[in-house]
Amino acid sequence: MLSQKTRYAIRAMQHLADKYGQGPIPLTDIAETQNIPAKFLTVILSELSRYGIVASQRGKDGGYWLGVPPIDITYGDLIRVMRGSLALVPCASRFAHETCKNCVEEKDCRTRALMLQVRDATAGLLDGMRLSDKIDPVPAAEGLEAVEDV
């Protein structure tokens, strides 16, 4: 699962992408329309601006904007910035590899082999989706099914 913070970050970035080229967007504008606790959002935006993908200006008429054109920011980038990795297990990350604790040797680990495939599929999708993409929300009802018996 993505953390709440990562989800906030994604929505904030989408908001800035929508208003790209319109000058500084004040934090409260993002917080209100995206339903994000304002103070927490300051932490998130500071973090993103340290990476350079968000720029900011203080004072009257200040605010935030994308430091990079929306077409150059993928959702994969965002998730990597916020949580370090796209993978489901640390040992299956390609950019932030870590050996798993209490595991078997990596060279013998079948779970890792599977999770590398999942990571690659996920990356294939998320690295192809950009902040500039027009995305049609999926109607809420769609895709709900009963819980499956296992």
Added chain:
Amino acid sequence: MLSQKTRYAIRAMQHLADKYGQGPIPLTDIAETQNIPAKFLTVILSELSRYGIVASQRGKDGGYWLGVPPIDITYGDLIRVMRGSLALVPCASRFAHETCKNCVEEKDCRTRALMLQVRDATAGLLDGMRLSDKIDPVPAAEGLEAVEDV
């Protein structure tokens, strides 16, 4: 990320799959070869046996075995049992849908639209991989790259 518990569960199930048809496997056998804290493993195996995918017998020569043939258990099933969902956000789960807290309306949520795609791709892979599959571990060195600047 998958929780440690989920990873333990997967390895325990792989172990039982390897020994399918060989009678009850004692917990300590699984714990030792798979490097899982024994006491914690009791919790995990109890949980799995409540779902019927693991069977057990107490007493001398007791132990655990798969309650279902390994070909009928997918990795998708395992992850759903352990963590409820394959999705990266609660609102993108197809079998355990929940609305996200502090989010925008689902019908307006672009993140959800993206994450449904990711979920479907993940499910496409994991629901096709079975405990009976012969899996070749990937050599540990493979797939390590430098951290990318974002």
Added chain:
DNA sequence: GTATTCTCTATCGTAAAAGTTGACAATGGG
């Protein structure tokens, strides 16, 4: 009856996640 092995509920400790506080610094306008 005794050793073995699983069962179950409760509980603990820690770390991470989520969110808040408050002092501070820059900017623009009167």
Added chain:
DNA sequence: CCCATTGTCAACTTTTACGATAGAGAATAC
């Protein structure tokens, strides 16, 4: 120059989830 506005930052609190353990109990085999 003062003041309102808006971002910056480090420290802190609160909450929650996770990982793990404890310990009493029940079935089974010999």
